[in-house]
Amino acid sequence: EDQVTQSPEALRLQEGESSSLNCSYTVSGLRGLFWYRQDPGKGPEFLFTLYSAGEEKEKERLKATLTKKESFLHITAPKPEDSATYLCAGHAGGTSYGKLTFGQGTILTVHP
């Protein structure tokens, strides 16, 4: 069974304190690894798609990387507005790239 595990469950940072979130996956024939951000009471918002080991993508203070077993979301000099739940998801291919296996998320809180 496909599984995605995220750690830590929660992370509290001071503004400017860089850190990384981890996503370990066992997704048979992984076709894509996705990162989403979810704010309280809202739907997930797309951040990145990674397709192959060694790939990296960046957006503002966020950088996502992928190895054969895990992905990292690096947050550099975070700000309070980066506080959210970060979700990792894997796609195993098949008939639809919209069928994703999500992890439980990491709740990030950035204090000013």
Next chain:
Amino acid sequence: NAGVMQNPRHLVRRRGQEARLRCSPMKGHSHVYWYRQLPEEGLKFMVYLQKENIIDESGMPKERFSAEFPKEGPSILRIQQVVRGDSAAYFCASSPEQGAGNTGELFFGEGSRLTVL
């Protein structure tokens, strides 16, 4: 450019009643997905639909749950004879046609929160 629209945002039902959740995809999107987020759990895939067709319903509970995406109008997720365990946030997502150049991005609505008393 309206995003994915879900309604109602909040729904309260008593045990045994029916719940109907509606989802209008983004303009130009022909693929709709329903996900469920139970308290303290991650998002779980339920069903994937295209216009008038169910493509993958491997995540749908075998009983009481059904989904449709008619030729005209929104996609509907229907839960009959609701039980307390159905209380959750139900998210709809849409995407354009699959193909080269797509990031695989799903566009999510803000969810419908069902509470069963």
